[in-house]
Amino acid sequence: MNDTSQTATPTLEARGISKYFGAVTALEEVNLKVMPGEVLGVVGDNGAGKSTLMKVLSGLHPASKGQLFVSGQAVHFHGPRDARNRGIEMVYQDLALAGNMRIDENIFLGREQLRGGIFVNHQANARKAQEHLDKLKIHVKSVSQRVEELSGGQRQAVAIARATAFDAKVVIMDEPTAALAIKEVRKVLDLIKDLKNHGVSVILISHRMDDIFYVCDRVMALFRGRNFAEAQLGQTDRNEVIGWIMGNKQQSTETSKNHDLN
Amino acid sequence: MATSSPSATSAREQSLHVRLMPIIDRYGVLLVVLGMILIGYALEPKVFLSFLNVSNIMNQIAFNALLALGVFIVIVTAGIDLSVGSILVLSMMTMALMAHPEKLPAWVPDGVRASLMTILPAPWYVLILVPPIVGVICGMVNGWGLTKLRLPHPFIMTLGTLNIFRGVSNLISGGVPISDLPEQVRWAGYEKIALTPDIDIPASLLVLIVVFGLMSIFLNHTRTGRHIYAIGGNPQAARVSGINVDRTLVIVYALCGLLAGMSGLLLAGRTNSGFPNAGLGQELDAISAVIIGGASFFGGRGNVLGVFAGALVIGIMRNLLNLRDVPVFWQQILIGIIIILVVYFDVLRRKAGSGREA
Numbered sequence: 216m217n218d219t220s221q222t223a224t225p226t227l228e229a230r231g232i233s234k235y236f237g238a239v240t241a242l243e244e245v246n247l248k249v250m251p252g253e254v255l256g257v258v259g260d261n262g263a264g265k266s267t268l269m270k271v272l273s274g275l276h277p278a279s280k281g282q283l284f285v286s287g288q289a290v291h292f293h294g295p296r297d298a299r300n301r302g303i304e305m306v307y308q309d310l311a312l313a314g315n316m317r318i319d320e321n322i323f324l325g326r327e328q329l330r331g332g333i334f335v336n337h338q339a340n341a342r343k344a345q346e347h348l349d350k351l352k353i354h355v356k357s358v359s360q361r362v363e364e365l366s367g368g369q370r371q372a373v374a375i376a377r378a379t380a381f382d383a384k385v386v387i388m389d390e391p392t393a394a395l396a397i398k399e400v401r402k403v404l405d406l407i408k409d410l411k412n413h414g415v416s417v418i419l420i421s422h423r424m425d426d427i428f429y430v431c432d433r434v435m436a437l438f439r440g441r442n443f444a445e446a447q448l449g450q451t452d453r454n455e456v457i458g459w460i461m462g463n464k465q466q467s468t469e470t471s472k473n474h475d476l477n
Numbered sequence: 478m479a480t481s482s483p484s485a486t487s488a489r490e491q492s493l494h495v496r497l498m499p500i501i502d503r504y505g506v507l508l509v510v511l512g513m514i515l516i517g518y519a520l521e522p523k524v525f526l527s528f529l530n531v532s533n534i535m536n537q538i539a540f541n542a543l544l545a546l547g548v549f550i551v552i553v554t555a556g557i558d559l560s561v562g563s564i565l566v567l568s569m570m571t572m573a574l575m576a577h578p579e580k581l582p583a584w585v586p587d588g589v590r591a592s593l594m595t596i597l598p599a600p601w602y603v604l605i606l607v608p609p610i611v612g613v614i615c616g617m618v619n620g621w622g623l624t625k626l627r628l629p630h631p632f633i634m635t636l637g638t639l640n641i642f643r644g645v646s647n648l649i650s651g652g653v654p655i656s657d658l659p660e661q662v663r664w665a666g667y668e669k670i671a672l673t674p675d676i677d678i679p680a681s682l683l684v685l686i687v688v689f690g691l692m693s694i695f696l697n698h699t700r701t702g703r704h705i706y707a708i709g710g711n712p713q714a715a716r717v718s719g720i721n722v723d724r725t726l727v728i729v730y731a732l733c734g735l736l737a738g739m740s741g742l743l744l745a746g747r748t749n750s751g752f753p754n755a756g757l758g759q760e761l762d763a764i765s766a767v768i769i770g771g772a773s774f775f776g777g778r779g780n781v782l783g784v785f786a787g788a789l790v791i792g793i794m795r796n797l798l799n800l801r802d803v804p805v806f807w808q809q810i811l812i813g814i815i816i817i818l819v820v821y822f823d824v825l826r827r828k829a830g831s832g833r834e835a
Contacts, residue, residue: 295719309713311711311718313707313714315710315776320703320707321714324715325715325718325719326718335698
């Protein structure tokens with residue numbers, strides 16, 4: 216496929232992933248890899264298999280066929296917890312936050328610090344949550360606010376903070392900007408760039424070409440559950456990528472460049 | 478604690494309304510209790526706040542409060558347990574039968590009867606453990622059923638066991654009351670603890686305080702306790718966080734069963750018997766106390782103190798109406814009205830809440 220990353224080991228690699236739901240083929244022999252500090256955009260039409268692929272990568276669905284590698288090591292995930300233990304985190308489209316709970320509780324949900332082996336150490340969790348939010352330059356009034364009191368962008372930020380609280384190697388984001396106000400989109404995208412600068416790999420699913428072309432290093436397209444096309448961002452353009460989403464590879468780069476100028 | 482930029486803190490967030498909301502949210506029902514105490518004192522100044530009457534109220538609400546506490550943790554997970562009244566009677570009758578094996582019904586085969594007679598009647602320190610154990614087993618049946626059989630809603634499973642547990646209870650006892658229990662077994666539901674020669678408190682109040690205190694610590698300060706709230710808030714979030722949702726739910730229904738069993742122990746102690754109609758319809762009083770106490774039917778909301786207050790509201794009202802010689806039928810009507818009003822206020826609060834969010 217692409218040439219730039221032959222020497223280094225990918226943080227996460229999927230080889231020949233197939234996923235069947237009964238008679239339905241959701242994924243067929245899909246390959247994917249993402250390098251340290253790389254932002255990979257994944258595009259595709261509805262039903263192209265993006266979300267299924269991400270659920271396989273994050274351990275929510277087992278693959279029917281194929282193999283996953285984390286930093287070159289073959290892995291098997293039996294659930295999201297296995298994937299998280301390997302440093303693979305997912306930010307879900309519906310955010311997967313508990314609105315009735317505090318920000319710090321959401322960030323550490325399922326991984327609470329304990330005191331004496333039994334009691335949740337609320338103070339330590341709150342302090343660590345605050346430090347982590349500060350590191351990501353995310354501002355909230357207080358970590359003891361309930362998540363349901365936050366705006367959409369703040370919630371997305373909390374979801375990202377949650378995904379990166381434990382030295383994540385790979386953060387997978389499913390349409391992180393879809394539900395946000397314009398002002399908040401930029402903040403989330405800058406957050407992704409920040410992760411990249413910290414050496415974290417990011418896989419970004421998005422329909423928005425603006426997002427893809429603002430943060431990604433490389434973009435790959437799925438079409439009907441298969442790998443369709445892939446390119447470094449500098450070697451393609453919006454119209455070509457949009458063509459891929461619609462299953463169209465014939466469009467010449469010349470014409471699409473012209474379209475872009477218009 | 479909070480290091481936020483001042484510009485991010487808008488006037489909206491600072492308004493009094495917003496700051497008051499969580500307080501009313503949390504302690505609103507205590508205001509209702511306070512109001513009822515004032516009304517009670519105004520109507521019956523001599524009797525209502527007398528030591529005897531207060532202790533009486535506590536003794537009467539104790540078994541409903543324990544049932545309600547169990548139903549509460551189930552409702553926190555956005556579930557429901559309709560079977561608590563039946564768990565109560567089954568645990569109570571099992572204990573009564575183990576104290577009086579001669580009351581085993583005629584259908585029990587002679588061989589079984591003879592072998593049971595060799596180990597029964599059980600000593601009091603065994604009897605006292607029977608209701609909680611029966612309760613936990615019943616609760617685990619509920620939890621297992623709704624997680625393994627994947628029934629669409631806990632309502633279905635517990636509606637089934639509501640019938641099953643009561644049926645079993647009638648079957649093993651022949652549907653007749655069994656009275657006279659050992660003194661030690663009756664202690665929690667019957668005895669009074671003398672603080673001074675003049676002042677004594679019911680043992681059931683002590684049991685309530687300990688159990689409610691432990692439950693509050695469990696829910697607020699242990700991992701499983703917090704996960705129970707998380708499941709109520711967003712089960713999907715809990716699942717993808719690696720929380721074992723099914724296991725947690727089984728724990729929740731088992732705890733609910735445990736409390737229903739303990740409630741059966743209190744009621745058996747108070748009445749010195751096991752009787753087949755015990756707990757009939759009691760699940761609705763328990764649910765009422767939980768809802769009046771501010772828990773949300775949609776899960777994730779409410780606290781232990783609210784449950785206690787909810788049970789207290791029902792108890793005080795019953796007591797007041799009895800003191801005023803108001804017929805029992807009016808009590809039903811009034812409880813119904815209070816439930817609707819309290820939830821209506823909750824709806825208003827939610828509307829105000831979503832207005833804030835926009």
